[in-house]
Amino acid sequence: MIIMKSFNLDISRVDNVTRNPERAKHLMRSYARNIGSQASNETLRNDMISNDLNTSNKKYIVK
Secondary structure, eight states: OHHHHHHHHHHHHTTTOOOOHHHHHHHHHHHHHTTTTTOOHHHHHHHHHHTOTTOOTTTSOOO
16 A cells, blocks of 8 residues: 555656556556567557456557
């Protein structure tokens, strides 16, 4: 629990840009699932979408 509390604070503290902590958590989980391969941004995006029941395709934009 302490790690998540710190994570929620630190994602915006780096450059003072407000970020969605839930989206960041989904990205980190997706990255962890794909750490053994060279997953593309699109692969991470699709993984985030498929593992979040409340996610619409428009929510995660890959640049």
